[in-house]
Amino acid sequence: MEPAVYEQEEQVQQTKPKKKFRPGLFLLKNASGMFGLLLVIVSVSCALFAPWIAPMDPTEAQLTSRLAPPSISGADTEHLLGADQIGRDLFSRIIYGARISLMVGFFGVLLAMVVGTILGLISGYVGKWMDDLIMRLADIQLAFPFILFAIIIMSVLGTGIWKIVIILGLTYWVGFARLIRGQVMSLKELEYIQAAKAVGGSHLRIIGKHIFPNVVSSILVLGTLFIAEFILLEASLTFLGLGVDPTIPSWGGMLSDSRNYISSAWWTATFPGIAIMITVLGFNLFGDWLRDKFDPNLDV
């Protein structure tokens, strides 16, 4: 089912193996993916090197610079992107906020990935009643409206960053599980795997050696796209008052706090909005590109 256009491209590359790698051409041909990667790198660096990049303490409130306008717009303040409603430096908060958003995205996806991969492998490989059971579990998850589910769970467990990670992970495993199950089902019919079974290879070995390497790329593609979605979901949960601890700088928290200042202090809503957009757009573009490259038939 691979589109012929891709095949042609690959053939072109294969027939000219000695062709020099030209970075300029590569960039040009993969502009959207590389642009996405660039954006991802920017936000990941912010998260990693936050203490060195941020000029001020993101949690320190200075009531005197409450809603100070940004100095890049020409205002005479010490705040590059202005200050928020209790006088904390917006630029520093955005830099540190990258940590929370990426943490929620990364660990949430990791959890979903682990749970989904395991269940998907079992479901696809073992089949029969296990498959039925796991797929019914998936149906239950899918039929349960996520936000409402989150509200109910958080009412019971309380809020907090790790609880968000757990809720996201335990809700979104379905995507991974279905993906992997499908791939495993078609892979296990292949001759060499049948052969490996016939010669008495252990199940774990077959999964680890033959099946898993074949599905890794799909998992990564899906993971990248889910990171983007999770970052947005964190913001939405915060909007509903179910987000992370308010002292911790998070983009979602900054955005939902700022909604009433939009017309009086535009910077409080604009810059966190741009930050979230850059990151999410980056992951989406990069994920899209990965998919085109490695897994063009993947449906998300």
Place this chain on the structure above:
Amino acid sequence: MKKAKWSFMLLFVVLLLAACSSDTEETSAENDSEIEVEGRENELVVGVPGDPQNWDPIDTFLLDWSTVATSVFEGLVDRNLDLELQPGLAESWEYVDDQTLQFKLREGVTFHNGEPFNADAVKFTFDRLLGEEGAQGPQQANYTSIDNVEVVDEYTVNFNLNEKDPVLLTKLAGYGAVIVPPKYIEENGDEHFNTNPVGTGPFKMTSYEQDSKAVLEKNEDYWKDGVPKLNKVTFRFIPEASTRLAELQTGEIDVMKRVEISQVESLKDHPSLSIQEVGTPTVYSLRFNTEKEPFDDKRVRQAVNYAIDKDAIIEEILGGYGEKISTFQSELSFGNNPDLKPYPYDPEKAKQLLEEAGVAEGTEVDIYIPGNDGNFKEITQVVSYYLEEVGLKANIESVDSNTLISDLIPSGEAGHMYRQGWGGWTLDFDNTAYLMYHEGEHWNPSFYDEEVEELLEAERTTVDQEKREEIFMKLTERLHELAPEANLYSEVALYAVHDRVKNFQPPHEDRMRLEEVTVE
């Protein structure tokens, strides 16, 4: 070619940035022009945050209910906009003896459906409130001191009490005691009444769409002469504050209830909108769990009171829209002690008290707040900053507000400190103080003091208001000293009103009165 593409990309990003910032700048520019209102002659539209969903007075305690329903229903006793008690559907009243209260009813009043208002209607209302139907709702519990209502003649009723109740008259001006039409309810059933309310008020509800709007029309036969002046009032239910503001800015609503402090800035100096502020009985504090170390020591509780700069919080976060309080009640409340001063901001004193109490530097304090209260979130953040200044490390836990109220607080699991908000609707410290400090109450999982118990008992057993006031003065002093909470402020409510609206006066307690209001 390659160059072209990169410059394209750059251009795109720049455009995007420009678009984002210019949009918002334009918005603020646009905000400052006059707002035209079209096609609403003699009609007022009010934007309110919540839909009470059930209009039956005995099923509710919601402020959202009273904002609308004050125009539809009336009680025997009424409270005017200055919170003074005045005759409502009763012309006068007197205590026949300690446990009998007699009312003379107003004659010639009819319900919106044409039914006459008389002693039978009053009896029906209270039989219903105190009977089976009332038992299903939250209002009955407020009126248990009434044993029964007795019809003397068509326009005279006696309230026979089973105990002295010093705040009965105040309560009769409350939600549960508004008079409902007997025949209408008997014919149509309680369920029908929930969504099709009929009262004696200045406006009648002619249509109600859940979560969308309630339309009220003028009661032509209203007993007060010359009012109401408006033909029609529409209440629209708009939960999101920024949306409510947008509706005001586009001229779709004339009055906006619950303007958030963060929105004040964008409304100031507006040519056709003005902000009206009004003090409310609603108070906020951070209550201590007095059984949890180190807050079992009153010095530590006092230290926290000294450590927090209430003035700065009110000034900076509330934009000045808040009043300092010395005990857990507002200035409007009967029992407030005007001689008692709130704890001053004195971090040195706080440190000293903490040291005396042997509290180590860096002791962690968990503060529980409801996740849906943005304002309080900011306040708590500032409080945590002040606590840090005196050596306490605050962890803020933001939790679902109902879990906090219905589960964590009563079970004493809401950390060392938690937000305690209180409506204070009776405007009498009795209700608040009893529920907050009497041992074993839902709201009081941890505090106990013998003297407080005695004072509470004494205040409840007399109807002599002067004596009660005296007791309250003692009680407030004792509570101030024991500091079961760090009192922060009493709320100032903000309304935004279009200039075409005349004679609108913002209510202290959400009960909007619209008889005198006109529009241009």
Place this chain on the structure above:
Amino acid sequence: MLQFIIRRLLHSILVLLAISVIIFFSIRLTGDPVTVMFAAGEPSPEAIESVRENLGLDEPLPVQYLVFLKNLATFDLGESFRTGLPVTEMVVDKMGATLLLAFGGVFVAMLIAFPVGILSAVKRGTAVDFFGRIFSLIGISFPNFWLGIMLILIFSVNLQWLPASGYDGIEYLILPSIALGMILSGILARLVRSSMLENLSQQYVSTARSKGLKEWVVIMRHTFRNALIPTITFLGIQFGSLLGGTVIIEQVFSWPGVGRMIIDAINQRDYPVIQGGVIMLAMIMVLVNLLVDISYSLIDPRIKAGGGSS
């Protein structure tokens, strides 16, 4: 085939049963509705007891569940604690508004995704493709509450073209539909693009081209029509989750839908309304998935009778 349908139907019922168990018991962990009801009052323990009895909360939980289940079988979802109205009536009433919004969202998504997807595919690898992709992804790069507030600021407050909130006519549907549809449009455009690419490379397209048909005729008549099938299927699958995703949009635009009703009910611990609302949403999602599955297997018999949906 019939066996497949019966089997899937049984599965669906099982799924709904499981959801009813989860929702029934989990909301009962979130706090006591009676305390919430009395939050401002001064109730005696007897009063609380009698309210509890009236609401049927004094029975043991499993008994309450069985009663709920028994009534559910006849589509009787009980009565709201707060309003006393039959929940079935309330949900049906609100579901109309939510469905309308969801359809609006799908419509907007198609309006954006089809041109962008087609153009990106036809002009693959060019600047048009690049910007098309970014454009379609920007919609899903903002949290939807923020997008909603921005739309209100720009189109209602600033330009005064459209009403900001309410539920009074077709013009009220536009902004919330855009806010909802933007989220879907990014994914949809991606799908349109890839299925267009797939079809553009097929034999019959070259045949059509060689017959000298104009390029856009080829694209629209041959390629697009074929690319439509997977797109519609995708929308079918997504429609269910779209229903759950309207919650925030409903809140921002004061849209009287099921999501807002359930959030309100959660705040009031109005158990029957939460249960009823969630079950009805789940039912619609399951039903839509079932239909997609069945039509899938009718179109493509290769999908085996035990397989789940896509």
